[in-house]
Amino acid sequence: MTRRPQCIRWDDYFMGTAILAGKRQKDSNSMLQIGSCIVSPDGKIVVGVGHHTVIDGFDSSCPDYWCHAISNAMVWANRHNLNDCILYTVTYPCNKCAQLIIQSRMSHVHYMNKWQCDGSETTYSQKLLSEAGISCREYLPMKDIEIDFRRMDPALFDGSSALSKL
Numbered sequence: 001m002t003r004r005p006q007c008i009r010w011d012d013y014f015m016g017t018a019i020l021a022g023k024r025q026k027d028s029n030s031m032l033q034i035g036s037c038i039v040s041p042d043g044k045i046v047v048g049v050g051h052h053t054v055i056d057g058f059d060s061s062c063p064d065y066w067c068h069a070i071s072n073a074m075v076w077a078n079r080h081n082l083n084d085c086i087l088y089t090v091t092y093p094c095n096k097c098a099q100l101i102i103q104s105r106m107s108h109v110h111y112m113n114k115w116q117c118d119g120s121e122t123t124y125s126q127k128l129l130s131e132a133g134i135s136c137r138e139y140l141p142m143k144d145i146e147i148d149f150r151r152m153d154p155a156l157f158d159g160s161s162a163l164s165k166l
């Protein structure tokens with residue numbers, strides 16, 4: 001087998017899935033398009049994805065009205081038992097999400113943005129996760145992932161899709 005140079009690693013696949021989930025965040029007043037992806041212990045199956053979003057029925061006026069991507073990924077997981085699952089998350093877990101990660105018995109956290117470690121929301125999360133023995137590592141991308149819908153299907157050029165009008 002000749003390996004395609006474009007073939008992505010599982011790590012990029014799952015962090016890419018987390019980033020894609022974050023793109024569901026629709027409030028243009030918020031800069032944050034954060035997503036998370038929970039993966040099975042053998043690292044092959046997406047167990048759940050979630051994005052940073054306003055709590056259903058609330059408005060975006062107050063930070064307490066937002067539900068974090070990690071919490072949403074847990075709520076929307078397709079199984080109850082998250083034992084030893086691996087979490088891919090765009091930002092470092094906040095204090096509350098760290099508590100949930102520990103309680104759900106996930107074992108690894110891969111995060112993308114270290115800058116999130118410095119705010120007050122993450123004052124305790126590093127300590128909590130480390131004392132609970134949960135391994136946390138900064139994710140280092142190996143490849144850019146590009147999704148070009150038009151290359152997937154030439155019919156998207158023929159005027160029948162909204163994409164052909166862009």
Ligand SMILES: Nc1ccn([C@H]2C[C@H](O)[C@@H](COP(=O)(O)O)O2)c(=O)n1
Nearest residue numbers: 024049050051053054056072073076
């Ligand atoms: N995989 C999922 C499924 C649902 N959610 C949450 C986010 C919202 O509270 C709600 C509806 O999402 P929307 O259609 O407004 O983007 O469901 C999630 O985070 N992850």
